[in-house]
Amino acid sequence: MVDFAQYLPKKNGVVAHVCPKCGKKYYPAPMVCSECGTRRDPAGVAYEPWPTEDLEGPCTLLTWTRLSALPIGFDARYMVFGIVEFPGGLRASGVIHHDKPQIGMTFYARAAVVRTNRGVAEYGLVFEEAADAVSARTA
Ligand SMILES: [Zn+2]
Incomplete structure (x- = not known):
């Protein structure tokens, strides 16, 4: 069974996404890193989800x-x-x-x-x- 809650924004959703390959930070998150071309898959099916950091x-x-x-x-x-x-x-x-x-x-x-x-x-x-x-x- 699929847990659809995993696709909801975490906490308040205001976080920076960090490209796992080159480390470039984004807000909001892109689907592809403009620096190195690494793809982001929010569901974590095809690619690992990108780490996030608080934007504070x-x-x-x-x-x-x-x-x-x-x-x-x-x-x-x-x-x-x-x-x-x-x-x-x-x-x-x-x-x-x-x-x-x-x-x-x-x-x-x-x-x-x-x-x-x-x-x-x-x-x-x-x-x-x-x-x-x-x-x-x-x-
Ligand atoms: Zn990158």
Whole structure:
């Protein structure tokens, strides 16, 4: 009997996938590594599943924008959205919890609910100033 639960996202699904051959990190995960051509099989039938790493920690803001007219599920008038780079070169996009971000700022990335779509919580990356992240965790 097939256990279909194995195909559901693990935890909140916000993880970096690491190519087992060359070590390049991805978020989101591709089906083929752009660096060395290694294939990824999420079911682990034809190929080994790729290892994952938590996408949490310090990162540098590369660029950002303010989005208005958000789709259904976002309970806000606008969203500050940006692309960051983690140490090691992995780039990822997410929601910035800062009203006046500046390119080059250091943020702290963590997984959080970014949208509720028809009652289902959807996770994504949230970037906060390091001081904000510390006070949010200790509050
Ligand atoms: Zn690779």
